[in-house]
Amino acid sequence: MTKTLYELGEIPPLGVVPRQMYASVIRRERYGPPRDAFRTEVVDVPSVGRGQVLVMMMAAGVNYNNVWAALGRPLDVIKARQRHGDDTDFHIGGSEGSGVVWAVGDGVEQVRVGDEVVLSGCQWNESAADIRLGADPMTSLTQRVWGYESNFGSFAQFSVVDEYQCHPKPTRLTWAEAACYLLTGATAYRQLCGWDPHTVRPGDPVLIWGGAGGLGSMAIQIVRERGGIPVAVVSSEERGEHCVRLGARGYLLRGDYTHWGRLPDIDDDAASGAWMAEVRRFGKRFWEIVGARRSPRIVLEHSGQDTIPTSMYLCDNAGMVVICGGTTGYHADVDLRFLWMRQKRLQGSHFANTEQCRAITELVAAGRVDPCLSWTGTFEELGHAHQLMRDNAHPAGNMAVLVNAAEDGHTL
Ligand code: NAP
Numbered sequence: 001m002t003k004t005l006y007e008l009g010e011i012p013p014l015g016v017v018p019r020q021m022y023a024s025v026i027r028r029e030r031y032g033p034p035r036d037a038f039r040t041e042v043v044d045v046p047s048v049g050r051g052q053v054l055v056m057m058m059a060a061g062v063n064y065n066n067v068w069a070a071l072g073r074p075l076d077v078i079k080a081r082q083r084h085g086d087d088t089d090f091h092i093g094g095s096e097g098s099g100v101v102w103a104v105g106d107g108v109e110q111v112r113v114g115d116e117v118v119l120s121g122c123q124w125n126e127s128a129a130d131i132r133l134g135a136d137p138m139t140s141l142t143q144r145v146w147g148y149e150s151n152f153g154s155f156a157q158f159s160v161v162d163e164y165q166c167h168p169k170p171t172r173l174t175w176a177e178a179a180c181y182l183l184t185g186a187t188a189y190r191q192l193c194g195w196d197p198h199t200v201r202p203g204d205p206v207l208i209w210g211g212a213g214g215l216g217s218m219a220i221q222i223v224r225e226r227g228g229i230p231v232a233v234v235s236s237e238e239r240g241e242h243c244v245r246l247g248a249r250g251y252l253l254r255g256d257y258t259h260w261g262r263l264p265d266i267d268d269d270a271a272s273g274a275w276m277a278e279v280r281r282f283g284k285r286f287w288e289i290v291g292a293r294r295s296p297r298i299v300l301e302h303s304g305q306d307t308i309p310t311s312m313y314l315c316d317n318a319g320m321v322v323i324c325g326g327t328t329g330y331h332a333d334v335d336l337r338f339l340w341m342r343q344k345r346l347q348g349s350h351f352a353n354t355e356q357c358r359a360i361t362e363l364v365a366a367g368r369v370d371p372c373l374s375w376t377g378t379f380e381e382l383g384h385a386h387q388l389m390r391d392n393a394h395p396a397g398n399m400a401v402l403v404n405a406a407e408d409g410h411t412l
Helices: 066-072 078-083 175-180 182-193 214-224 235-247 268-289 308-314 336-341 354-365 380-389
Strands: 020-026 039-044 053-063 097-104 114-120 158-161 166-168 205-208 229-234 250-251 298-301 320-323 347-348 373-377 396-404
Touching: 020 066, 020 308, 020 380, 039 380, 053 175, 053 380, 066 380, 097 158, 166 354, 175 373, 175 396, 182 214, 182 298, 182 354, 205 214, 205 268, 214 229, 214 235, 214 298, 214 354, 214 396, 229 235, 229 268, 235 250, 250 268, 268 308, 268 320, 308 320, 308 336, 373 380, 380 396
Parallel strands: 205 229, 205 298, 229 250, 298 320, 320 347, 373 396
Antiparallel strands: 020 039, 053 097, 053 158, 053 396, 097 114, 114 166
């Protein structure tokens, strides 16, 4: 007889689906510091619909989006779903992970029960009018981040995903390594390779904010693989050395500069002059690292409000600042004179489409990009891991927790 509930790390017979599971749950009354927001609870295993796949999770990646989910801002994810008719009053986060296909719905053709997979973090309606007319699914009106905007993410024993979210798990990776690279890796890949003609070419200098973070660690390696010159910005020598080990030509220490945040009033000559002196000093250091008076053709942004003025100023004529986040705030100032007269591009970018997810997975599978797993925690440490991230006190690279993988092995 099928057990109702299996303990974490206790693997049911292949394809046997219990009625209940352990999940790390956020509730509205617990919104606040991540360390207190996540709590392990028992919930029903979600059912599998047409085109969907039930995955038994072995490990799950930790990302910044569920820091925001725990805080309940800028989006109250539970309330937002309820507004669209969802009746669940809790949030199971997690937008990437590794696991084993445990059941498939009608119409699933590309994966089978027993396949070992890594899961990508966005969902869309493949029948949506915009997608049928040729839109990149990531730009579809139906696109949602799985385990953030949608519920039942990877922080549970079982997750339901759409079939196209499943990618073959690189066999050389452990479960935790496989769980940690796809969200940051594919996002950085789209930023650096997805916005023609501003894709990284051999010899292109590229400025990478937060070079030791999840996005930054992947971005440095992608730029290196394409023959570009990655230059990182970090907050400590230790983080800088991590970037150099990954292939950065060098790094700038952001603590050495003082011009962060919003631009001074345009009529305040003294403050504007001081800002300009500081950003030029920053730019001069960038040239020293590159070894030539060459500005970044691409700037990889995610820090937002504190850094956008610098990114926009430093970016080369006809270059691109490509942004996927706003960790330090959303009201970033752009001096439009530099934008139009120097014909720069400010490009928004959000996660990645299936092709881009597959491209980064192949680079990782081939050993050309390291997943940069720096920390592996237990399921109970999800709150702690997100708190480390919130406090910018996490180790360089990407983090994961083990879900059903009792030890961090390679296969089931
Ligand atoms: P992460 O691992 O925490 O790295 C972020 C890095 O930002 C940190 O290592 C930190 O490095 C740097 N940083 C912190 N405060 C800064 C400041 N005031 N100025 C400049 N840099 C600062 O996070 P991540 O996974 O790379 O994600 C970064 C952001 O991108 C988050 O806001 C996340 O939500 C967003 N994101 C968006 C997508 C998407 O699809 N849209 C995907 C992934 C991530 P130092 O302190 O060493 O400088």
